[in-house]
Amino acid sequence: MAAAAAVAGSLLLTVGCSSSSSSTGATGSSTASGTNTNWATVTSVAAGGGMNALVAAAKKEGQLNVITLPSNWANYGTIMKDFTAKYGIKITDANPDGSSQDELNAVNQLKGQSRAPDVLDVGTAFAVKGDQEGILAPYKVATWASIPADAKAADGTWFADYGGYVAIGYNSAKVTTPPTSFADLLKPIYKNEVAINGNPTQASAAFSAVFASALANGGSLNNIAPGIAYFKKLHSEGNFVPVAASAATMESGQTPIIVWWDYLLASEIGPSVKGLKIVIPSDASYAAYYDQAISKYAPDPAAARLWEEYLYSTTGQNLWLQGEARPIELSTLVANGTVDETAYKALPPAPAGSVTFPSQSQQAAAENVVAQQWSSVIG
Amino acid sequence: MAAIARPREAGRQEAGPRRSYPVWRWVILIVAGVYFLVPLFAALRFAGIGAFGSVISETGFTSSLGLSVRLAIVTTVVTIVLMLPTAVYVHLRLPKLRRLLEGITILPIVIPPVVLIVGVLQIAPNFLKSTPYLLALEYVILAMPFAYRAIDAGLRALDLKTIVEASSSLGAGWISTLWRVVMPNLRTAVLSAVVLTVALVLGEFTMASLALFQTFPVWIVVNDQTSGQVSVAASLLALFVTWLFLLLITMIGTRQARRTGGGQVTLFVVARQQTRGD
Amino acid sequence: MDQTVAAPGSLAGPGALGPSGSSPAAARASRVTLALRWLRRISGIVPFAVYVTLGLLLPMVAVAVGAFQDNSGNFTLSNVHAATHGVYLHGFWQSIILSVVTAVLPGIFGLLIAYAVFTAKRGTILRQANVTASGVFANFGGVPLAFLFVATLGASGLATRWLADIGFNPYDHGFNLYSLAGVIVVYFYFQVPLMVLVILPALEGLRPAWREAAENLGARSWDYWRFVGGPVLLPSFLGCVLLLFGSALSAYATAEALTSGTIPLTSIQIGSFLNGNVIAGQENVGKALGLGMVVIIAIAMIIYVALQRRAAKWLR
Numbered sequence: 001m002a003a004a005a006a007v008a009g010s011l012l013l014t015v016g017c018s019s020s021s022s023s024t025g026a027t028g029s030s031t032a033s034g035t036n037t038n039w040a041t042v043t044s045v046a047a048g049g050g051m052n053a054l055v056a057a058a059k060k061e062g063q064l065n066v067i068t069l070p071s072n073w074a075n076y077g078t079i080m081k082d083f084t085a086k087y088g089i090k091i092t093d094a095n096p097d098g099s100s101q102d103e104l105n106a107v108n109q110l111k112g113q114s115r116a117p118d119v120l121d122v123g124t125a126f127a128v129k130g131d132q133e134g135i136l137a138p139y140k141v142a143t144w145a146s147i148p149a150d151a152k153a154a155d156g157t158w159f160a161d162y163g164g165y166v167a168i169g170y171n172s173a174k175v176t177t178p179p180t181s182f183a184d185l186l187k188p189i190y191k192n193e194v195a196i197n198g199n200p201t202q203a204s205a206a207f208s209a210v211f212a213s214a215l216a217n218g219g220s221l222n223n224i225a226p227g228i229a230y231f232k233k234l235h236s237e238g239n240f241v242p243v244a245a246s247a248a249t250m251e252s253g254q255t256p257i258i259v260w261w262d263y264l265l266a267s268e269i270g271p272s273v274k275g276l277k278i279v280i281p282s283d284a285s286y287a288a289y290y291d292q293a294i295s296k297y298a299p300d301p302a303a304a305r306l307w308e309e310y311l312y313s314t315t316g317q318n319l320w321l322q323g324e325a326r327p328i329e330l331s332t333l334v335a336n337g338t339v340d341e342t343a344y345k346a347l348p349p350a351p352a353g354s355v356t357f358p359s360q361s362q363q364a365a366a367e368n369v370v371a372q373q374w375s376s377v378i379g
Numbered sequence: 380m381a382a383i384a385r386p387r388e389a390g391r392q393e394a395g396p397r398r399s400y401p402v403w404r405w406v407i408l409i410v411a412g413v414y415f416l417v418p419l420f421a422a423l424r425f426a427g428i429g430a431f432g433s434v435i436s437e438t439g440f441t442s443s444l445g446l447s448v449r450l451a452i453v454t455t456v457v458t459i460v461l462m463l464p465t466a467v468y469v470h471l472r473l474p475k476l477r478r479l480l481e482g483i484t485i486l487p488i489v490i491p492p493v494v495l496i497v498g499v500l501q502i503a504p505n506f507l508k509s510t511p512y513l514l515a516l517e518y519v520i521l522a523m524p525f526a527y528r529a530i531d532a533g534l535r536a537l538d539l540k541t542i543v544e545a546s547s548s549l550g551a552g553w554i555s556t557l558w559r560v561v562m563p564n565l566r567t568a569v570l571s572a573v574v575l576t577v578a579l580v581l582g583e584f585t586m587a588s589l590a591l592f593q594t595f596p597v598w599i600v601v602n603d604q605t606s607g608q609v610s611v612a613a614s615l616l617a618l619f620v621t622w623l624f625l626l627l628i629t630m631i632g633t634r635q636a637r638r639t640g641g642g643q644v645t646l647f648v649v650a651r652q653q654t655r656g657d
Numbered sequence: 658m659d660q661t662v663a664a665p666g667s668l669a670g671p672g673a674l675g676p677s678g679s680s681p682a683a684a685r686a687s688r689v690t691l692a693l694r695w696l697r698r699i700s701g702i703v704p705f706a707v708y709v710t711l712g713l714l715l716p717m718v719a720v721a722v723g724a725f726q727d728n729s730g731n732f733t734l735s736n737v738h739a740a741t742h743g744v745y746l747h748g749f750w751q752s753i754i755l756s757v758v759t760a761v762l763p764g765i766f767g768l769l770i771a772y773a774v775f776t777a778k779r780g781t782i783l784r785q786a787n788v789t790a791s792g793v794f795a796n797f798g799g800v801p802l803a804f805l806f807v808a809t810l811g812a813s814g815l816a817t818r819w820l821a822d823i824g825f826n827p828y829d830h831g832f833n834l835y836s837l838a839g840v841i842v843v844y845f846y847f848q849v850p851l852m853v854l855v856i857l858p859a860l861e862g863l864r865p866a867w868r869e870a871a872e873n874l875g876a877r878s879w880d881y882w883r884f885v886g887g888p889v890l891l892p893s894f895l896g897c898v899l900l901l902f903g904s905a906l907s908a909y910a911t912a913e914a915l916t917s918g919t920i921p922l923t924s925i926q927i928g929s930f931l932n933g934n935v936i937a938g939q940e941n942v943g944k945a946l947g948l949g950m951v952v953i954i955a956i957a958m959i960i961y962v963a964l965q966r967r968a969a970k971w972l973r
Contacts, residue, residue: 102932242916243807254812
């Protein structure tokens with residue numbers, strides 16, 4: 001029964017996405033089904049009365065509040081523009097440089113305001129926290145079955161959206177010998193050149209870089225200490241530049257090598273550094289996915305749910321792929337042949353084998369180690 | 380202790396012309412000039428002039444700047460109206476509370492803005508929460524340490540008791556005294572306080588972004604993502620716009636002073652001035 | 658509020674009878690009058706008190722309470738314990754050292770600049786430009802400021818290359834922008850202008866007539882400063898240094914952008930607890946750290962008051 005609904009839902013979805021005039025569709029007019037539904041408690045598109053009802057209700061709301069989505073992060077700029085063009089729903093993107101904690105704070109503090117965020121894109125630890133605080137609304141998108149079981153909450157309060165690998169990005173115009181691994185970066189030719197994107201106790205990309213370097217140096221998901229030791233060595237060799245790296249620091253020649261998420265290297269630095277090359281280190285592969293969630297107090301609940309359906313449609317997933325991020329349903333897309341081939345081929349080659357993510361407790365333990373020991377890196 | 384506030388005057392003669400420019404003055408100004416201007420030059424060189432055009436042409440430049448300017452005006456007015464009479468009153472009538480006032484006014488500087496905003500959001504009435512002017516009220520708290528310190532420095536430089544007594548013996552009421560006697564003598568202090576407050580509001584990012592309002596500094600950060608050069612150009616532009624706005628304020632303030640004829644009351648006190656002590 | 662200006666402390670008036678010969682009714686009336694007078698006296702600061710209570714004290718109480726709570730709201734000392742050990746204790750020390758150095762040195766330098774500009778003869782344009790530029794720089798910080806200095810004094814920065822060309826590469830002599838010394842150099846950029854702005858009003862207290870009078874009495878520069886200038890400026894100077902101390906203590910965006918947390922500073926640590934992307938669910942440790950900052954500033958206030966008293970006694 002649920003499978004049939006899911007199939008029906010996804011069929012409606014593909015129909016909806018391919019024809020631009022689907023919103024004026026004659027079937028299932030809004031007066032019959034949509035107006036009495038309290039979309040804030042709807043847990044799936046089928047339960048809400050079908051895709052057309054959802055679209056109609058969302059358009060009636062006319063507005064969507066998103067938060068902390070920079071336009072050059074995983075192609076969100078294009079995604080937001082495309083969504084608005086398709087459904088005529090205006091998107092307000094607040095605090096684009098904010099953190100995951102800021103998103104949870106905004107949901108709590110702006111409860112009842114029309115400015116409050118509708119949907120969240122947060123790190124997993126924060127999605128879990130939001131769930132514990134009871135501020136997330138459960139919702140299962142039409143393509144729920146394509147999301148791996150370990151990448152979503154069973155009750156639908158959060159679900160993985162896109163992710164990437166920790167990668168080494170370098171400006172090939174300045175760096176003549178390409179580095180291919182963490183071990184390479186220790187070589188003296190890279191003196192004063194290597195940086196990470198911020199503070200590992202504060203920025204998840206930096207934290208992941210430390211975790212990846214731990215895996216490359218005999219550590220494991222249970223043991224991040226070798227990563228700290230690695231950066232200590234990197235610093236004593238004179239290769240590590242402690243500044244928080246960005247497009248500006250690479251462009252100006254201060255940090256020709258940056259260890260960061262592969263998709264962010266592509267979208268945030270690629271446009272302005274023409275010679276940028278991205279390589280996943282051969283001695284460690286560490287990936288992480290972010291998670292989507294809908295706020296329980298969303299001022300625009302129907303628009304929020306439509307946004308999720310859109311993101312998990314083939315269009316949405318491929319748009320993330322074009323941002324060089326790996327959408328969570330990538331394997332399904334590849335199997336169905338609906339993947340955007342050009343974008344798929346443009347991804348840095350993924351290491352063989354499946355990826356294991358640290359569990360909540362492993363992550364928390366690693367965070368504590370980093371918090372305590374990161375300052376010993378420069379002694 | 381005495382060594383702290385003593386600038387050394389190299390090459391100054393005792394009986395010589397007092398209007399000469401001692402060497403040390405130029406040394407200080409040149410060192411300061413180099414320190415502050417070279418990094419700006421380095422950043423400008425990196426960004427390139429072309430990047431500025433792409434920043435200004437982004438949507439939202441004028442609307443976010445307008446919002447920040449409105450917030451700055453509200454914040455400054457509330458700050459001065461709140462701090463000036465209080466400071467004068469305490470200096471005059473409750474000198475024992477002066478230390479307490481100094482302590483209270485310096486506290487906001489160490490409270491993380493994240494926490495300040497949580498507190499205010501919990502008690503603010505809803506009609507206020509949905510307007511950006513809630514931010515202005517919070518900015519008054521942020522500006523308090525700086526505004527108070529400037530006003531306090533100005534008050535210490537004044538013989539407040541005498542001029543207030545003189546004014547009231549001539550029949551002026553409290554408000555009249557404040558406005559027409561005290562304030563003109565605190566012109567520099569109020570100017571410093573205003574400059575600090577306006578610059579604070581035009582540069583405050585954390586609380587505005589947490590409350591999800593698009594003020595000028597928030598807009599600058601939003602639009603700095605195209606490339607490194609654009610991001611640096613954006614922050615340099617923010618500096619420049621703030622500076623222009625402050626210049627406008629100080630020029631208006633100076634012209635205003637000249638037009639109303641001042642009303643300065645300077646009392647000549649000889650040599651060993653009593654410290655306004657404790 | 659049209660009050661007559663009475664000398665502070667005087668409550669003379671009807672009802673203040675001596676202990677002998679006063680009836681109980683008169684005594685009660687005098688107490689009520691005293692209370693009313695006292696209320697009238699402090700009524701001048703009521704608006705301020707209300708504002709401060711709502712906008713400052715309530716959030717502070719929230720911090721203080723949160724510092725002693727665990728995630729389910731029960732009382733616990735573990736946050737405070739965590740905040741006073743290990744890397745967080747180290748962070749407090751580093752923050753204090755950084756703040757003291759970047760309060761005193763920029764304080765002196767700022768005073769010198771303010772004096773140089775203030776006593777310049779042709780001056781309105783210079784002074785206006787100086788005041789407004791100070792206002793702008795005093796609030797400049799964070800990532801853009803860090804970039805400014807990376808581009809100037811980084812390993813391949815502009816000034817570094819200039820200096821290397823004349824044979825003195827600072828990096829060969831142990832300087833590193835991404836160290837505490839480097840952070841101190843960068844902090845001058847907003848601390849000095851802040852000092853200039855807040856000490857400028859105090860310089861108005863130095864009447865030029867005093868200088869002339871002192872010199873007519875045969876005083877040299879040193880004597881002028883020792884007996885006239887110093888006593889006038891010192892209280893304000895100390896107050897401004899205190900402000901700079903607080904400002905440096907709470908600044909974090911610049912240091913974070915420059916060092917990525919490799920130097921433990923309390924303000925950065927608070928940031929990673931209260932609005933970060935990595936550590937979730939430990940905000941109360943962040944609040945405990947915030948409480949620590951309040952304690953530090955309170956201690957600084959106490960030291961400041963003691964210094965003011967000694968200075969006043971010594972300079973009188």
